[in-house]
Structure formats: C-alpha cells, structure tokens
Amino acid sequence: MALTILQVAFPFAPVGPDAVGGAEQVLSMVERCLPRFGHRAIVLACEGSVTSGPLLPVALPPGPVTDAMQDAVHAAMRARIAEALRRHPIDLVHMHGIDFHRYLPPSGVPVLATLHLPPGWYPPEIFRLARPDTWLHAVSASQHRACPPCPTLLPPVENGVAVGALDRPLTRRRFALVLGRICPEKNQHAALEAGTRAGLPVLLGGQVFPYAVHEAYWRGTVLPCLTRPHRFLGPLGFARKRRLLNAARCLVSASIAPETSFAGGDGSDGLRHARGRLRLRRAGRYRRARRHRLPGARRDGDGGGDAGRGRALPRHHPPHRPAALLGRGDARGLCGRLWSPRETRQQPCGLTLPSRQSRRRPTCRRWSGCARTGRHCGERCPARRPSSRRPG
Structure with missing residues (x-):
C-alpha cells in the first residue's frame, strides 16, 4: 500500500543533501528514497531547503534565535502541519526535531519521532506523551539503551551514510x-x-x-x-x-557530546564496527587489510587473524584482544607502529613497510619469500631470496 508521509524537519536548519546537520541529511536521504518504494514524501522545513519532492517552506524571522522567535516559529509550524493535513491525505507524520513536542499535530494521524540526539537532551515528558498513536525510535543500539523505559519506544533504526x-x-x-x-x-x-x-x-x-x-x-x-x-x-x-x-x-572529530550515530559516548561500538575495515593508505595506494591486520585487535567471536582459522600464530605475534578493550597506551603504541612516518616497520610474513620518504613498494611484491622455506612463513627472517624481477 502506498503511503503519503509528511516529513517534519527541525525548523531552524535547512534540509538537503549538502546540509550541515546530520538529522537534516538523514531526512533528505529518507525523502529521496521513499518514492523508490512507491510512497510519497512531503517535506515541511525552513526556507532554503532542497528536496526532490514537494516542499512546504516555513519562513524564519531575521536575527538571532531567541525564546520569542522560537515561540513564533513553533506556532507557524503547527499552522503549516494543520494545513498539510487538510490539503493532503497524510498517512504518517515523521518528525525529526529536538523540539517536535512543541508542534505535535492533533490526534487522528500517527506520529513517528526520530531521536537524533542524546536522550538526555530531550525533555523527560516526551517519553510519557498523552497523545495517542505517537511513537519514538532511536538511531543506534546504545542510544536506545540510554532511553528511559517507555511503552512507545520502538526498536532502533540505525543511521548510515552512503560511503x-x-x-x-x-x-x-x-x-x-x-x-x-x-x-x-x-x-x-x-x-x-x-x-x-x-x-x-x-x-x-x-x-x-x-x-x-x-x-x-x-x-x-x-x-x-x-x-x-x-x-x-x-x-x-x-x-x-x-x-x-x-x-x-x-x-578529526573532537566532539564532547555523546554522539548517537557513533554508537555511544565512548565510541566503543563504532570502533567495534570499524576495526574490521581498517585500511592502510600510503601515497594514494590501497593495500589489503588482511595482510596489514591491526595487531592487538580482533573481530568478535574469533581469535584474530590465523588463530581464528585454526592455525597457530608465530610465537612473536602479539596477543589479540578486542579493540574496544585496548587501553590508551596500547592504542597509542599500535598506531605508532603502524603509521609512523620516520621508520621502516616490519610485519609478519616477511612484509616490510618502507618509510614515507623512500616511496618504495612493499617488499612482498619484490621478494618471493624467506630464504629458509621459500615462501611467506609468517616469521621475520633477516635473509630473503630475491625474485627474478627487478626491484621497483
């Protein structure tokens, strides 16, 4: 069944694919994707917003945002929402602003409010609204866990970026x-x-x-x-x-706010998702992450690297622990060994990563293996057998 959904943005920030705010970018992505599934999206946002479908603009008074200006804009939002409900067969009102409780529509149409910000930033009354058929949902599992008990809180729908x-x-x-x-x-x-x-x-x-x-x-x-x-x-x-x-x-992200989309204030969930996708990039070249596995970090449920596939690791290999459990000193040491620009670093399997100044290829492309076994044995061998190809 095709639905007509009214997307109500935070009234003080423009919506669009190039919007500065994350909530406005998410609303823009949802608005562009709904027609692909046969639904119709109508956006209610401030003037200057960019949408692919119908836009109901709200004019903002000039000058700084004060309490009196917010009251005037909230009254305009309530009037525009009522007008949209009269003119269009709205099946759902989807609200994205932190102040959505100030301009809720009258009962009779379902409302879904997405909580883009930390739960503590919202007034406590939004978790016990008297309006019927009003639902909330978070944008990450950690944000959902931080919400107080609420019968209208739906399972989280995680945010994402089209990377x-x-x-x-x-x-x-x-x-x-x-x-x-x-x-x-x-x-x-x-x-x-x-x-x-x-x-x-x-x-x-x-x-x-x-x-x-x-x-x-x-x-x-x-x-x-x-x-x-x-x-x-x-x-x-x-x-x-x-x-x-x-x-x-x-x-660089220096934020001191408990970021909801990066899975918690400590970033541990975000690091857990990201550590399996690490890539080392030097001089514009990508290298495979398996060969440059981050020592000291492993995926959930495995032993890290070859140990997770039933093969014994070399005795010099560092112990593998979840990346989220690494201390600050351990993390600093790992980053220093992997990304130091001044020294030549040697990894297992006879792979040497040259310094940034030399601009040389990894020696795994120029040497066929170690002199003792003729293959990459996983040990650091000082002697290597050169291949028939010229270096470079």
Whole structure:
C-alpha cells in the first residue's frame, strides 16, 4: 500500500543533501528514497531547503534565535502541519526535531519521532506523551539503551551514510579536516589547537547557526585559533566535501557530546564496527587489510587473524584482544607502529613497510619469500631470496 508521509524537519536548519546537520541529511536521504518504494514524501522545513519532492517552506524571522522567535516559529509550524493535513491525505507524520513536542499535530494521524540526539537532551515528558498513536525510535543500539523505559519506544533504526559515493582515489595531502556545526559541544577549537601543536594545517568546514551561545563560541573561542595555516571553509557541497575527505591526512572529530550515530559516548561500538575495515593508505595506494591486520585487535567471536582459522600464530605475534578493550597506551603504541612516518616497520610474513620518504613498494611484491622455506612463513627472517624481477 502506498503511503503519503509528511516529513517534519527541525525548523531552524535547512534540509538537503549538502546540509550541515546530520538529522537534516538523514531526512533528505529518507525523502529521496521513499518514492523508490512507491510512497510519497512531503517535506515541511525552513526556507532554503532542497528536496526532490514537494516542499512546504516555513519562513524564519531575521536575527538571532531567541525564546520569542522560537515561540513564533513553533506556532507557524503547527499552522503549516494543520494545513498539510487538510490539503493532503497524510498517512504518517515523521518528525525529526529536538523540539517536535512543541508542534505535535492533533490526534487522528500517527506520529513517528526520530531521536537524533542524546536522550538526555530531550525533555523527560516526551517519553510519557498523552497523545495517542505517537511513537519514538532511536538511531543506534546504545542510544536506545540510554532511553528511559517507555511503552512507545520502538526498536532502533540505525543511521548510515552512503560511503560508496564518497570514495575517490586521490593522493593524501598534508592537512586535517574537521566538519560539522560550529558549537561548543562539537569542540572544534580543540582540533585547531591539536593541529597547531602537531604542525599540521586544519581545514574547518561547517556553519555557525544564529544561536547566541554558538555565535559567542565562534567569536571568542574558535576565531582566535583560526590562524595560519588553518582555514575556515564554510558550508561544503557534496563534490567539494568528497574531494577533501579523500585528500585529507585524517578526519578529526573532537566532539564532547555523546554522539548517537557513533554508537555511544565512548565510541566503543563504532570502533567495534570499524576495526574490521581498517585500511592502510600510503601515497594514494590501497593495500589489503588482511595482510596489514591491526595487531592487538580482533573481530568478535574469533581469535584474530590465523588463530581464528585454526592455525597457530608465530610465537612473536602479539596477543589479540578486542579493540574496544585496548587501553590508551596500547592504542597509542599500535598506531605508532603502524603509521609512523620516520621508520621502516616490519610485519609478519616477511612484509616490510618502507618509510614515507623512500616511496618504495612493499617488499612482498619484490621478494618471493624467506630464504629458509621459500615462501611467506609468517616469521621475520633477516635473509630473503630475491625474485627474478627487478626491484621497483
């Protein structure tokens, strides 16, 4: 059965594929995908939003966001929702804003509210709403566990990003990238200070929304840190964001907020999902993650590497533990061994990773194996038998 769904955005941030806010990007993805399944999507958002289907715009008064301005905008949202219910056969109202309880429609149509932010940031009354047929759902398992007991809380629907569209084979450049809203909880000034201490330029992409706290943080904390060689890029479109993500030395997240989509405030769930997808990338070349397995980390349910396939590991091989359980010192040591740019590092199977300055290929492509067994035996052998091909 085809449904008509009214997507109600947070009224103070524009919606679109290039939106700065994560909730606005998720709403944009949902709105574009619903017609593929035979449903119709209508979006209610502020002026300046970009949608693929019908848009019901809400005008924002000029100036900073104050309590009086919020009350006026919430009244306009209630009027626009009532108008949409009269003009269109709405089957479901899907709300995304942190203030959705301020402009709930009258009873008679089901409402689903997606909680994009930490549960503690919402008023407690949203978990005991008197309005019938009003449902909530979280965007990650850890956020769902953090919610108080609520009979209308549905199982979580995890957020995601279409990472395949972001992949481009570009050479890494010498800069770090920071993306997001400019606000105190995102802590961008800490990323800029870290780049200054490391001698690495930091490119900051994002937007300052007209909240008094955000503007004070921008003027008093972030701007003093934006000295050369750091740069502020403003809001980024998709093509520019993709180019920067592929060319950056690293992507920095200095957020001190309990990020819901990165699976918990400690990031352990996000690390657990990401550790099996680690890739080492040098001079724009990808190498297989199996051959460069992160020592000291394993997937859930296996012993890590060859041990999980029933083969004994060499006695020099480090013990494998879940990556989420590694201490700060262990993690720093592992990263130093894997990504140090100044020394030649040697891995099991006779594979040597040369330093960044030499720009040489891994020796596994130039040597056929160790001199003792004639194959990659998993041991560090000082003598190797050269292949018939010329090095290089």
